Amino acid sequence: MQGGSTGKKRLKRKCLICGKYFYTTVYENRKYSNGHYFGKVPTQIEGTGEWKKVGAFKIGKWKGNTIKWTGKEKKYEYWECNSCYKEAEHLG
Numbered sequence: 368m369q370g371g372s373t374g375k376k377r378l379k380r381k382c383l384i385c386g387k388y389f390y391t392t393v394y395e396n397r398k399y400s401n402g403h404y405f406g407k408v409p410t411q412i413e414g415t416g417e418w419k420k421v422g423a424f425k426i427g428k429w430k431g432n433t434i435k436w437t438g439k440e441k442k443y444e445y446w447e448c449n450s451c452y453k454e455a456e457h458l459g
Contacts, residue, residue: 382448384455389448403452405445415439 374395380402381388391402416438423432447455 380444380446382451383443383445384447384451387448391446402449403447405447407442408445409440409442411436412439412441 376393393399418434
């Protein structure tokens with residue numbers, strides 16, 4: 368790990384909301400400071416497949432199709448900076 372025997376890594380990450388870069392520190396115990404991590408989010412790679420109907424659903428009066436992407440996907444780490452996370456707190 369970076370930083371010698373301190374057991375922590377400093378990583379540069381991009382906020383997926385505002386696009387700003389920020390630094391977060393990840394410790395040996397997998398805890399981190401600065402920023403908020405929500406896991407990996409898949410996104411479709413255009414031109415590698417299509418959306419295919421695989422079923423249907425009904426919720427009350429609402430009806431819709433269940434669809435699946437048939438092509439390749441790429442996964443992104445979903446990070447938000449502290450400012451965007453705090454701004455969204457009042458929306459919930």
